Amino acid sequence: MEKVSYDAVVVGAGLAGLMAAHEIASAGYNVAVISKVFPTRSHSAAAEGGIAAYIDGNSDPNDNPEYMAYDTIKGGDYLVDQDAAELLAYKSGEIVMLLERWGTLFNRQPDGRVAVRYFGGQTYPRTRFVGDKTGMALLHTVYEKTSGLGNVDFYFEWFTWELVRDDSRVRGVIAFDMRNMLPVFFKAKAVVMASGGMGMLYRHSTNSYINTGDGYAMALRAKVAIKDPEFVQFHPTALYPSDILISEAARGEGAILRNAKGERFMARYAPKKLDLAPRDIVSRAILTEVKEGRGFPGGYVGLDLTHLGEDYIKERLALAYEAAKSFAGIDATKEMIPVRPAQHYYMGGIDVDITGRNPDLIGLFAAGEAACVSVHGANRLGSNSLLETLVFGRETGRSVVEFLKNYTEPSSDIDNEAEKMANSAYDIVKSESGVHFGEILEKLRDVMWDYVGVFRDENGLKTALSEIIKLREDMKKMYVLDKSKVYNTEFYNALELKNMLDLALVIAHSALNRKESRGAHYRLDYPERDDQNWLKHTIAYLRGNTVEITYKPVKITKWKPEARVY
Amino acid sequence: MSLQNEEMEVVLKIKRYSQDKGYWWQEYKLKVDRFTQFTEALRRIKSEQDPTLAYRASCHMAVCGSCGMKINGEPRLACKTLVIDVAKKYGSNIITIEPMDYYKPVKDLIVDLDDFYQRMYKVKPRLYPHKDVIEGKAEQRLKPEDQRELWKFAQCIWCGLCVSACPSVKMDPEFLGPAAHAKGYRFLADPRDTITEERLKILIDSSWRCTYCYMCYNVCPRDIEPVTAIKKTRAYSKLTKDKTPVILTGEKHSEAIFNSLVETGKIEEAKVYLNTYGLLGSIRDFIYLFQTGKIKYALVKEKPVENISEIRKILSGDNK
Numbered sequence: 001m002e003k004v005s006y007d008a009v010v011v012g013a014g015l016a017g018l019m020a021a022h023e024i025a026s027a028g029y030n031v032a033v034i035s036k037v038f039p040t041r042s043h044s045a046a047a048e049g050g051i052a053a054y055i056d057g058n059s060d061p062n063d064n065p066e067y068m069a070y071d072t073i074k075g076g077d078y079l080v081d082q083d084a085a086e087l088l089a090y091k092s093g094e095i096v097m098l099l100e101r102w103g104t105l106f107n108r109q110p111d112g113r114v115a116v117r118y119f120g121g122q123t124y125p126r127t128r129f130v131g132d133k134t135g136m137a138l139l140h141t142v143y144e145k146t147s148g149l150g151n152v153d154f155y156f157e158w159f160t161w162e163l164v165r166d167d168s169r170v171r172g173v174i175a176f177d178m179r180n181m182l183p184v185f186f187k188a189k190a191v192v193m194a195s196g197g198m199g200m201l202y203r204h205s206t207n208s209y210i211n212t213g214d215g216y217a218m219a220l221r222a223k224v225a226i227k228d229p230e231f232v233q234f235h236p237t238a239l240y241p242s243d244i245l246i247s248e249a250a251r252g253e254g255a256i257l258r259n260a261k262g263e264r265f266m267a268r269y270a271p272k273k274l275d276l277a278p279r280d281i282v283s284r285a286i287l288t289e290v291k292e293g294r295g296f297p298g299g300y301v302g303l304d305l306t307h308l309g310e311d312y313i314k315e316r317l318a319l320a321y322e323a324a325k326s327f328a329g330i331d332a333t334k335e336m337i338p339v340r341p342a343q344h345y346y347m348g349g350i351d352v353d354i355t356g357r358n359p360d361l362i363g364l365f366a367a368g369e370a371a372c373v374s375v376h377g378a379n380r381l382g383s384n385s386l387l388e389t390l391v392f393g394r395e396t397g398r399s400v401v402e403f404l405k406n407y408t409e410p411s412s413d414i415d416n417e418a419e420k421m422a423n424s425a426y427d428i429v430k431s432e433s434g435v436h437f438g439e440i441l442e443k444l445r446d447v448m449w450d451y452v453g454v455f456r457d458e459n460g461l462k463t464a465l466s467e468i469i470k471l472r473e474d475m476k477k478m479y480v481l482d483k484s485k486v487y488n489t490e491f492y493n494a495l496e497l498k499n500m501l502d503l504a505l506v507i508a509h510s511a512l513n514r515k516e517s518r519g520a521h522y523r524l525d526y527p528e529r530d531d532q533n534w535l536k537h538t539i540a541y542l543r544g545n546t547v548e549i550t551y552k553p554v555k556i557t558k559w560k561p562e563a564r565v566y
Numbered sequence: 567m568s569l570q571n572e573e574m575e576v577v578l579k580i581k582r583y584s585q586d587k588g589y590w591w592q593e594y595k596l597k598v599d600r601f602t603q604f605t606e607a608l609r610r611i612k613s614e615q616d617p618t619l620a621y622r623a624s625c626h627m628a629v630c631g632s633c634g635m636k637i638n639g640e641p642r643l644a645c646k647t648l649v650i651d652v653a654k655k656y657g658s659n660i661i662t663i664e665p666m667d668y669y670k671p672v673k674d675l676i677v678d679l680d681d682f683y684q685r686m687y688k689v690k691p692r693l694y695p696h697k698d699v700i701e702g703k704a705e706q707r708l709k710p711e712d713q714r715e716l717w718k719f720a721q722c723i724w725c726g727l728c729v730s731a732c733p734s735v736k737m738d739p740e741f742l743g744p745a746a747h748a749k750g751y752r753f754l755a756d757p758r759d760t761i762t763e764e765r766l767k768i769l770i771d772s773s774w775r776c777t778y779c780y781m782c783y784n785v786c787p788r789d790i791e792p793v794t795a796i797k798k799t800r801a802y803s804k805l806t807k808d809k810t811p812v813i814l815t816g817e818k819h820s821e822a823i824f825n826s827l828v829e830t831g832k833i834e835e836a837k838v839y840l841n842t843y844g845l846l847g848s849i850r851d852f853i854y855l856f857q858t859g860k861i862k863y864a865l866v867k868e869k870p871v872e873n874i875s876e877i878r879k880i881l882s883g884d885n886k
Contacts, residue, residue: 103693112707438613
């Protein structure tokens with residue numbers, strides 16, 4: 001097996017990974033960025049509505065970063081580490097202005113300053129945006145900037161398969177060149193997991209097809225914990241039936257949710273914030289309307305933009321307009337857009353602190369959706385994820401630089417170990433007959449949607465667990481028909497499925513374990529939040545078919561938990 | 567909100583490729599509804615019928631640019647195209663899917679885009695702001711109208727469809743191609759950028775190599791109109807130092823067209839040709855025209871249009 005050496009390897013080339021790579025490379029270290037796709041194809045491109053930022057001198061005069069931190073903490077139902085929320089809020093203006101300097105074409109006020117709009121759960125409007133393609137605009141900026149540095153090597157269309165570690169520290173990763181299926185051992189002093197989310201675990205998701213939870217599973221197999229795995233966010237307004245995201249910006253700009261009777265039903269669920277209540281609340285409200293017979297046939301509600309006017313819709317909500325037109329045949333300037341909830345974001349992730357460091361494994365870092373800092377707690381506020389990728393991508397990059405400055409070479413040799421790990425990729429696909437990945441994958445996505453979705457209870461979660469364990473058993477009979485070595489996507493889909501099943505087990509188990517309702521984790525059998533017993537982070541390890549759970553306290557600085565009403 | 571669904575059985579004929587076997591066509595039958603995107607049809611084929619089929623797809627909402635391919639011969643993003651729409655447009659439930667033209671084949675619908683990426687990197691695709699801005703001593707402001715103008719061209723998603731459809735790219739190795747020009751113009755026209763001279767050196771000569779066939783305009787899934795970016799780039803020609811023969815010829819051609827319009831209100835092809843390429847340069851082509859009996863077209867005498875004074879007014883910019 002070929003070997004290459006870098007100071008740092010970054011897995012994933014979305015916003016978090018590129019930002020971390022930029023920081024590390026700018027300090028003079030050599031970085032490899034490994035991604036399944038060309039960087040601008042990363043899921044960050046799909047983020048629409050905006051990036052939250054308090055900018056000194058360019059915000060609502062009543063606003064300040066303290067309110068921003070508070071909104072984030074309350075939105076996350078008090079499972080947020082408050083030091084992380086403060087850091088996020090205080091660095092938000094700086095990071096947006098940095099991206100502006102790098103060339104991002106933010107929408108402007110008439111005086112040329114960066115414009116602002118409302119998003120769900122915000123006390124004051126503070127979302128900065130580029131139409132409703134903010135993620136794409138930021139991703140292109142950061143990629144173009146980072147690819148201009150000399151000491152970042154991009155390995156795109158490479159599939160990272162395993163984290164390599166010794167007793168205590170990270171030693172690199174094994175990745176396959178997808179063009180020829182050859183494994184390479186990327187030796188590294190530090191590894192940053194910035195591998196994004198896991199939407200493909202669910203039947204309905206707004207996520208890109210590439211979001212298969214690879215980073216979480218790699219961490220789990222390297223005996224690293226996932227923090228708060230039970231917290232899966234569902235976005236209330238995915239286009240029916242294609243599940244394409246209709247940005248929260250629509251409601252930020254004044255769109256109204258209506259049931260089949262034409263009622264503004266959010267008045268029943270969040271009388272003060274109405275349609276701009278946080279996502280978990282709106283998602284449950286929509287599904288409750290549908291369950292109680294006030295939805296449209298097929299199970300959806302309407303998102304009404306018509307009163308905003310054609311010009312405004314086409315400039316500020318271009319993608320929403322276009323998606324409704326292209327994918328549902330709806331003219332959003334004249335008719336309501338059909339929407340229903342779909343999986344959207346994963347609040348859980350590789351356990352790290354506010355510097356991006358993982359406590360289980362020396363030299364392992366994580367950022368972006370792959371990480372749980374935890375800044376989103378039990379429910380992420382809209383326009384905080386783009387912000388997190390950049391702020392914590394940069395923080396993580398900086399702490400990698402600190403780590404590299406004090407690095408000492410290990411004496412042990414782990415090349416044989418790495419060789420074995422590369423070969424293990426073939427283990428699951430050695431059979432000459434059996435089932436192929438699709439048969440297992442489609443079942444998994446239904447199980448997760450039906451039993452580990454917006455509403456959960458003990459019976460459903462137990463069913464999910466036994467189904468997942470059965471699917472993991474079936475996977476041993478998995479068979480890859482494509483014997484070619486050139487761009488064998490079936491082989492990588494099979495590996496992705498293994499990753500998905502590893503993570504699914506941990507999610508279902510942790511959801512069954514948490515006997516309360518908090519943010520996006522809603523238990524029909526335990527409908528109340530229980531701070532007495534559950535104001536703590538789940539820390540989950542995977543050992544074979546069992547999940548081991550321990551707990552970590554939530555960091556509280558200033559804000560005592562209070563009832564979450566909107 | 568009138569969501570009318572319908573179902574249809576279609577046959578997707580996919581042009582497959584492997585290094586060992588070369589090309590072959592394979593057919594897949596599947597049921598689609600009113601909302602089925604081609605990416606979803608492909609995903610279902612892969613997970614339900616034939617896992618060996620290889621293609622690229624990521625966001626399924628036309629912002630990542632992964633799924634460029636030819637559908638019934640048209641260069642399209644698979645995600646942005648609904649199966650039923652194509653079946654209806656062509657009046658047939660048999661639909662062909664092929665890899666993009668121009669690029670080297672890798673496997674099935676996957677092509678090698680390295681050539682495309684190299685084109686994009688050539689135009690220095692990043693902002694070079696003023697030193698004071700980098701050091702945080704100054705703030706950049708941007709007029710909303712400038713933001714709107716630049717954003718139109720900044721929305722390129724690097725899908726490669728325009729380059730695959732561009733005839734000039736195939737003919738002229740010096741031509742950067744449509745996407746790189748859109749990207750280049752986005753930074754050239756950005757008032758916050760500081761390396762205009764260097765950008766002109768990269769872009770102007772190439773901009774005169776475009777033949778204005780409008781294929782990039784037709785196929786661009788983000789409606790960026792790369793050809794418009796190229797036109798706008800040519801307007802910077804007069805700022806260029808060290809003009810190449812291609813730039814000089816291009817400028818002469820524009821000027822000749824302008825003069826012809828001022829004189830007659832028409833484009834007098836022969837005269838424009840003569841003024842663009844000069845007497846010597848034209849002689850060879852005139853001989854060719856004699857030999858082929860086409861010289862009569864070159865010798866047509868154009869009469870000025872009526873109301874020529876109105877046209878002159880418009881051309882002088884005095885049309886208010």
